[in-house]
Amino acid sequence: MEPTKILLSEQEIPTCWYNVLPDLPEPLPPLLHPQTKEPTRLPPPLFPRALDEQEFSQERTIDIPDEIMAIYKLWRPTPLIRAYRLEKALDTPARIYYKYEGVSPAGSHKLNTAVAQAYYNKKEGYKRLATETGAGQWGSALAMGCRFFDLECKVYMVKVSYYQKPYRRVLMETWGASVTPSPSQETQSGRAILSQDPESSGSLGIAISEAVEDAATHDDTMYSLGSVLNHVLLHQTVVGQEAKKQLEKVDAYPDIIVGCIGGGSNFAGVFLPFIPDKLSTKRDLRIICVEPEACPSLTKGPYTWDYGDVAGLAPIVKMYTLGHTFVPPKIHAGGLRYHGMAPIICHLYKLGIVEAKAVHQNPVFESAVLFARTEGIPPAPEPAHAVKVAIDEALACKESGEKKTILLALSGHGHFDLQAYDEYLAGRLEDYEYPREMVERALADLPRVE
């Protein structure tokens, strides 16, 4: 019998990141400057040179520096686990494998890029990184990344989460970060909001504005983003490369890869290394992006030009979007509440290379509880969306009798998200219909691009 956990040795950690850009059948649309609307690089006062180069690189592989590798080795390679007990509970002939990133010290995949971003900023002489965080997943990863390269870390945390999720704040502080509830008195944008609404509970858009302003107004400080951009997706490709090697060890190849998408970096990290196979051999590989019904960029949004951030300070990107002023309903999967989507994923979706599904919160948690009761791990609310669709596909195999191989991207555990499980188990969890009118209003705010 196949092993339950398919492990790799440290020597088998991929030595480079995989860059999909040169393999795309059509080039990615450019980034546009938010004011001039002309093609642009990453805003130079915000990102170090190395990350800007990676953002547009045409090299298929980019070597992982030794200093980053030394830190990856603390938790990488992560296990690929055969979900025997879930398969049995579903009585499916499908084989389900999950790639589990929750073994990292921060509990998710986010560290893969946080460590890399901290390294390049340190190397170019910067002293301090500023970022925003909602529920705290990204902020805690960057806090650890900065600590490991002796950088200061400043996190603007959405005020309502700062007070409702104190444990995530404490985790960031344990790693030495300075965490400020946003809106704050520390930036002009924060003060402007507070002067209008002293009781503002904040939003990710406001927190981004504060972090960007902090970086723009401090010579020693750069800005750091946890998803969406090409270089962030690039750093996550260690995950998919490992998964591919692990499947090879048991002579398996996926028929279906399934993952959740918010900004897109977790799932892209898993599936991008499979794209060359799909393009070159025309393999019958389905790549299913799962998003929440409450924030369904791919399945409901138009493919158009929009700002990457709520305030309109970030570059304009071509993407499936619900409009940068759209504020999604308060689902528990905070990491999936983004109005747009990584340009690479949008491009692949437009080209028909990946597909997308939207799911509701209650069936997602029903699947998450089944997963916890069979495989042990309570998934974070974000990857629980992918668990739901993996289960649906496995049940479809039961109907059809097909022995498909399903690869599930399990990006993190739900230890900090148990309130959501509590609401589900108590029957108090809300589903949110697609907020069509709010999206229509937000789409009226799209930037005009010739």
Next chain:
Amino acid sequence: MEPTKILLSEQEIPTCWYNVLPDLPEPLPPLLHPQTKEPTRLPPPLFPRALDEQEFSQERTIDIPDEIMAIYKLWRPTPLIRAYRLEKALDTPARIYYKYEGVSPAGSHKLNTAVAQAYYNKKEGYKRLATETGAGQWGSALAMGCRFFDLECKVYMVKVSYYQKPYRRVLMETWGASVTPSPSQETQSGRAILSQDPESSGSLGIAISEAVEDAATHDDTMYSLGSVLNHVLLHQTVVGQEAKKQLEKVDAYPDIIVGCIGGGSNFAGVFLPFIPDKLSTKRDLRIICVEPEACPSLTKGPYTWDYGDVAGLAPIVKMYTLGHTFVPPKIHAGGLRYHGMAPIICHLYKLGIVEAKAVHQNPVFESAVLFARTEGIPPAPEPAHAVKVAIDEALACKESGEKKTILLALSGHGHFDLQAYDEYLAGRLEDYEYPREMVERALADLPRVE
């Protein structure tokens, strides 16, 4: 260079538990019946036959059944990690390795015995297990163990924790356990307490009484204990056997093994497999048991006969004890707040085979934060006690120039314990002096044994 993580394959998971009883230089004192004070087996209406046999077995090895092994494989073998970054921060010539049990779905070593106990109860036809939990570490492990063998699980959770640590309760419920705040109206002992004090916030002692009564009054229900007893320590020996194999892979052998002790199962699991070497080869191996100053059974208590539980319902055991009526100060390491200690550890301490140290809470958290900032993982408050002493020993090596090898038992992560980190970082964490007078009062309540 040695790898950072020393991994084993699934085939290298130990196939049996190691039983130290036949290797002891002198036999362990018997258990005494709480009423008759005559030597006794485990109370038969509470424990299944197989566990009672294991409790007194003279076989050096006991095979791990396939059904248990299949579940161990979900997270075992756990990694042994070389603490390169901590060593560098301390500038020590010592080599520090930590055996990390926090990768289990419940986040600690407790699952190793929870799964085994659930299996044997199921095999003997019982339908339901009752137990108590303080902060929830043990309760959540047993909840998962029971779910995996289709047993009902009833957890009496100390009321103050039930309301203060809702996440642990939710984790248990996610795995399908029924969790009741104790004291409850569901048992006579609970009702008796509530009639005297309707506002009682509960205690571990009361919760044990409720769980034992529940098991004693339901034919289909047995009782389950998460530490102290021989069979519980036995199940944990998978940890130390793995660590030994992992060290062999890098040609290392410990000079010092360090771990925290509350009931003793975590640390015994790590060091017991090294005992035969120590006894037969007279190896110069130091085994350091670390306990809190607030509850220092080994370092301050007499070696005498005492009840295993607060209510005096459990067998009387020969142990280092602070008295079964002693209620330790409210340190954050809830798992170290036990008045006594596993009889096996007490016996080895009496024989001079292991040593003990007591440490204060603030230096413990200072060490825990250093560990988190170098190795990434924020340790749970309990193993943070061991981290403190491992660091002390590494610094002693720096003084002496000795290149000692230190094996640290890191039994779990602190994701559910970040409130303690918050208090430490804010300078609000209290130290507690050894409560001498309270212990003296409690020692006056010891049972009289001829």
